[in-house]
Amino acid sequence: MTTGTSEAKTLSNFEGVLVTIRSKKSFFEITEAIEHHLQRFSIPKLMEYVTRNDREGLEAYVAEASQPSKFSIFWEFEQGSVMRLAGIPIESKFYLVGNAVIARGLFKYSAAAGLGAPVRVCVSQRDGEDARIDLDLPSAFFGKFPEVSESDVPKLLDEEMVAVFEEAAR
Numbered sequence: 001m002t003t004g005t006s007e008a009k010t011l012s013n014f015e016g017v018l019v020t021i022r023s024k025k026s027f028f029e030i031t032e033a034i035e036h037h038l039q040r041f042s043i044p045k046l047m048e049y050v051t052r053n054d055r056e057g058l059e060a061y062v063a064e065a066s067q068p069s070k071f072s073i074f075w076e077f078e079q080g081s082v083m084r085l086a087g088i089p090i091e092s093k094f095y096l097v098g099n100a101v102i103a104r105g106l107f108k109y110s111a112a113a114g115l116g117a118p119v120r121v122c123v124s125q126r127d128g129e130d131a132r133i134d135l136d137l138p139s140a141f142f143g144k145f146p147e148v149s150e151s152d153v154p155k156l157l158d159e160e161m162v163a164v165f166e167e168a169a170r
Helices: 027-037 043-051 055-065 080-085 100-107 111-115 138-142 153-169
Strands: 002-004 010-012 018-023 072-078 090-098 119-126 131-136
Touching: 018 153, 027 090, 027 119, 027 131, 027 153, 043 055, 055 100, 080 090, 090 100, 100 111, 100 153, 119 153, 131 138, 131 153, 138 153
Parallel strands: none
Antiparallel strands: 002 010, 018 131, 072 090, 090 119, 119 131
8 A cells, every 4th residue: 555645755555574583592602603604795895896897896706705605794783782781681783684796686676675685684682582583574575666576586585595594593
């Protein structure tokens, strides 16, 4: 359902799907597993290739930085220490994870794909509870963009990216 509130702004309702993977592993074991299997993607290095207009070099760098899982960590933020300071007994770390070459299969349909690519992932554990990994199911998230419906990337992310986090939780 889409409701327009003015000629310049449209509000579109959509249904999302949250993937929650629970684990008996500790927060620290899960984040260690994620960071062991996902390399960190260097934005400055990306910009070097962009500045040189070197598409081939960029694609080679993405392939290298995305081994062994096809995906890289673009950004991370440890937010648990701030929450603990606020009196909330939780460990929490937020990641942006993706693959710049695979993401082309989203951006060619809509620049708004940047709202979900790279994919947002949160690993957390409240004191006394199991650890968990939460992320939007990519196909549901990108399903809010009708123009992206032709892309096979959301389904690929559902299958392959979610599997990376399921493995980290085992």
